[in-house]
Amino acid sequence: MIPIRCLSCGKVVSAYFDEYQKRVQDGEDSKKVLDDLGLKRYCCRRMLIAHVEVW
């Protein structure tokens, strides 16, 4: 499961993961989705980009 918060700055990134995953699967550009979700810092953005849901 995705960590609740960004490992570097502590922002709660997990709350946006479901929406991020769904919108990217539907073909939206992940840059645009991250901007929409208000994740500005690269530490938070990599949390969503790099996460692989294994279970």
Add this chain to the structure above:
Amino acid sequence: MEIEIKNQDDQELVFTIEGADVSLVNALRRIATVEVPTLAIETVQFTRNDARIFDEALAHRLGLVPIITDLEVVIPQEECDCEDYCSRCSVSFTLKGKGPKTLYSGDLKSSDPQIKPVLDTIPLVKLREGEELELEAIAQLGTGSQHAKWQPTTSCAYKHYPQITIDLDKCEACGLCADQCPRSVYRLDEKENKIEVVDLENCSMCNTCSKDCPNQAITVEGLRDKFIFRIESDGSFPPKEILSLACDLLSLKADTILDFL
């Protein structure tokens, strides 16, 4: 001291502060991050956990969920006369579910309707077919100096206000600084054949421009007595309230020194 608010919403407060020094601004930053108390889940009692996540790991996840905090409603445990926790110094949440299902922070049922998780969409645990989970989580007040889960701020930082001086006698308006700046601070005005500073406050004082300038025409400095301060809240308080609580705590500390003298 002059303060100007640059941007304010429910998550973030950005302001400039002029006529202050590092010791004051940094004291506020430190107090805002590690001394302003917030609520976070501290004790979890499991009645049942069939999920593939360990009790400890789930308790840790629960602890990191930010909770809307009202300091009028809950008192710190140290000031309470109970031993562990009671209704005066804690808020209780219950979480219950049966798979197949993902439980979210919104599924946490609070004993106090006003105190609840900031966000409802934080995935906490996944339950497969037939797996059940039941627990009670106790949230208490604490500070960031005890554990990072009690920090009310996420990004809380300041920088010196940047000052950029372009020596017009040396500048040839080649536009290299505008190309190289990672923060898009400059713009080359081709009509006037002049370099303009268009986004001064975004400057991170990395000095890429002054190093790259072939004529050494640019000087980048930070003003000593002016700062740009940013407080981003995790949602437990509005950012302005974090700042005002930090100021209260700082003046309380100053009073303690005066009493001592």
